[in-house]
Amino acid sequence: MDQLLNDFSPGLFIMQTIILLVLIFLMVKFAWKPILNSLNDREEGIQNALDAAEKAKLEMANLNADNERLLNEARAERETMMKEAREIKTKMISDAKEEAQAEANKTIAHAQAAIESEKKAAISELKSTVATLSVDIAEKMVKGELSDKSKQLELVNSMLNDAKLN
């Protein structure tokens, strides 16, 4: 202990105190403060970058999910559109068919009606012609019979031949 106290140099103690004070001051001002600030800044920067990366990853995942969703929606929409189109197509085809059928039926009906009326007209004309011819024949037979029997027969024959030609 005596040795220790003897070795204690007050001058060295004072010098050490002064130098240490100055050293702490200088080191804090020129080294520790800027170093710690930079380290903190850097660590914050790294943390922020990591957070941002994490966020970007999340956003990316969201975006992917969105894309997937949109794609699905589009696919569904296409599906429905296709279905609708198909329906419209069949409907259109069937409609057209029906319409065509109706038209055809109508035309046929028209044609039949026309044929019927023409037939009637022809028959009535034939009837009138046959009546006139019969009347004519009857007249001529009556005239021929009245003059000569043979000649009357001849006349009837020739008339009949004429009638055949008509």
Next chain:
Amino acid sequence: MRLAPNTLHFFGIILFLFSTLSVSAQEPMAQNVNDGDRVNTNSEIDAYKNHHIKDAHDFHLYSYTNDAGERKHVGFPLPVIIWSSNGLATFMSSEFHHDTDGKVIVKQNGSSFVNLHDKIYELEAGATAVNFDAEHHPTNAALPLDFSITKSVFGILMIGLLMIFWFSGLARQYKKKQIPTGFGRILEPLVIYVRDEIAKPNIGEKKYRKFTGYLMTVFFFIWILNLFGLTPLGFNVTGQIAVTAALAIFTLVIYTFSGNKDYWMHILWMPGVPYVLRPILAIIELAGAFIIKPFSLLVRLFANITAGHIVVMSLIAITITLKNELGAFGSTSLSFVLSLFLTLIELLVAFLQAYIFTMLSALFIGMAVAEHDHDHGHDDHGHEVADAEDVRADFI
């Protein structure tokens, strides 16, 4: 390679200092001065050890005997600054001509000074030589206040400059880039280590920042000085009790002045303890805070470093002391192996003591600024429940 020119520059300055000063410092000396003389006997070894672990007024590198049989000392003198009874006296230590026995008297400002075992004494007025009593204590000389740039002060200044040079360099690097290069890449992890392993866990996330400057300065100061103490330059700065005392008192001042209400409460009027015991506890706590804590800091560092130096020198001395028993080769090899092994341990101790000093300082500061949450601190019977902060005290 930014580092190389800087380093070369730095070592260039040191070499320049050494070379210029050493030439001028060569002095012929009296044969009977034991300092730096050939060391051959046990008592001389003891004297050499004692001389080494003490502070010195000149920077002595080595001695040799020249062809003419004269002892030559190589080193450089350091300025002596003394506040004597006649005012300030300054001269170079070379004026003592390497004398440490009080034989050479330097007169200045009407005062006479002698160098006695590397302490400078001022002779009483009228005295022309030192008189000794039976225990070899001077009877007619007193110790003045000695502000000399001694070897230790020189070492402190050198390390201080080195630290400023290194770490301000690191600080400057951050202005230009995020990640330092060169030597800064070595320093940066050390800075982060002190911050994350010493300051933060012991003081707490919220308050560590204010004290980190002090802790870092002290950590690197002690560590680098410890390491330089292991070099053949022969500093023993952290083995000077005045230096460790100053460091410990810095810590004491810091934790005393930053202590919060809780801290003083726990010292002066310990809560959760019977009232009768509180004054007794206060005395113990006061003694702990103002005497035991700083004393443990200063003695631990001083004793560890001094012991390390003494043991290394003793092991080196084996080469002399066991020469007769083992022969020159045997004693030298034994001494080499042992001292090499111990120097490796001392390398570890150099770091360990810096770490312990800084860690304990941080711990003491942390205990002074800790926020105690009193709601959880007591159980139903009023006993304090130990939480992390209180348990820490058990490790001291």
